Amino acid sequence: MTNLHDTAPSADAGTWRLGDLTVNRVGLGAMRLTGMPWDEKPKSRDGAIAVLRRAIELGVDHIDTASFYFTPTRSANELISTALQPYPENLVITTKVGPGRDRDGEFAFARPDRLRGQVEENIRQLGLDHLDVVNLRWGAAMGKETGSLAEHFGVLADLREAGLIRHLGVSNIVADQLTEAMAIAPVVCVQNRYGLTDREDDALLALCAEHGIAFVPFFAVTTEVPGATPRAGDTVPGEAAVAEVAAAHGATPAQIRLAWTLHRGDHVLAIPGTGDPAHLEENVAAGALRLGEDELALLDAVGT
Template identity: 85%
Template structure:
């Protein structure tokens, strides 16, 4: 049974604020050996048992022998009626794992690829993942987002979102079609998008941070080494929680419109992530943690 009760709307779809990111289900490209298929499938099924009803994935989440979309399809079909699967297009990877960015006319193929891999008739939410790199890139997204808006009108997509964008690009997207979510890199010590988080709240748009706990890059910091270690440890001790849980809880406390999609291939970490949705931080604890961002910035 889930221990979190807060929900948010992605258009006409209601989701619990703690979801699951699928990237880690396959193992990361730098891992020495692939993740166990049985373990990843067990994580997905356990997530549903815990009340997770929002899974974030992409067709470019794959390793040489594993595909996140295939794992989701295998583990969860027939899908629960309340399950919302969010995916992203724009960015893509070739068989060697190299990233590229699609032209507007290539987006339909990417949408159809996700539909095919997931075994669906349409996609619930599709984010335009702007740029081929992890950082935000300048430029107009109107042509790309317009192409997705056409696919929405054609019935292949139910709702649209954007990812790796700045406020001006969000405004441009909103001028073309409704936007239900913004998915950017953001966390306690990664606060570049503080103003964008608030802007999304003003518009009733979900803000869905990725890498809210760590950067998930090879050799990158862990929840115990990123800035704010001492402050997070103090709050964690008071709640008998882990540092990762406190970082997730802080993210959720940023606003009722903020969702969490922590990724994991570990059943124990999955349960901890879901439990983080039930943590309630005091004003004093939030003030202590908010100071971490000021120092890190």
């Protein structure tokens, strides 16, 4: 099979590694494929499948998903399986476990003894015999939660030894929790909320670079928590600076935010989500943008 790393648009941002797996730095997050709870109507199933297949055409070889990405009529894992099987040999599918979600959409954090069931559910839904990368998503809420993750991560380490998981990552964590996880088993990625105006994890991003760990931000393009209702008079932080740089490159503000994120280090991987093929193409194209030092300084000042 032809390797797309060096020939497709997704390769324009370069590559990084998740353990022994090499991926293009612009991937795809699957959360939006199903539509979101606040959407007025469900996403088109055919449209979601088209996005996934177009992503492969563009050289996307890193898709992030979870069994708890679902709506009453859609499941991200099922969409991926339907659209892409037989899977390209260089496709890396990363998943998350930890939060459990009932059919009403309510989240609860799983006990350690429930994690094997969550891993097996992802394997079944995706039609695989093992998972490439499993992230322990710490906590059930959007905010970070303190405390030891050793018992939970230890269960995943055992499943890795049993051959159900190839590599492990952590998500929604703080530096001490990363250190704790690394003492139990190798960590190939950290997936935390991070972006131009959400810079709380600058130090954690640098710590990942020191250890050769991929830093995979979620919500890197958005300016607020998805689904939040803007208040009257709200302005977008850094809007003027982003617009100035976007105009210079003939790009969209979202592309500039994504490009800035990728400029934070070679170990930074992007997984922007979308249910629209045109938006997907814009996200992938953002990987080719090269921002100048003055532009980066202007944008850096937004989040400080």
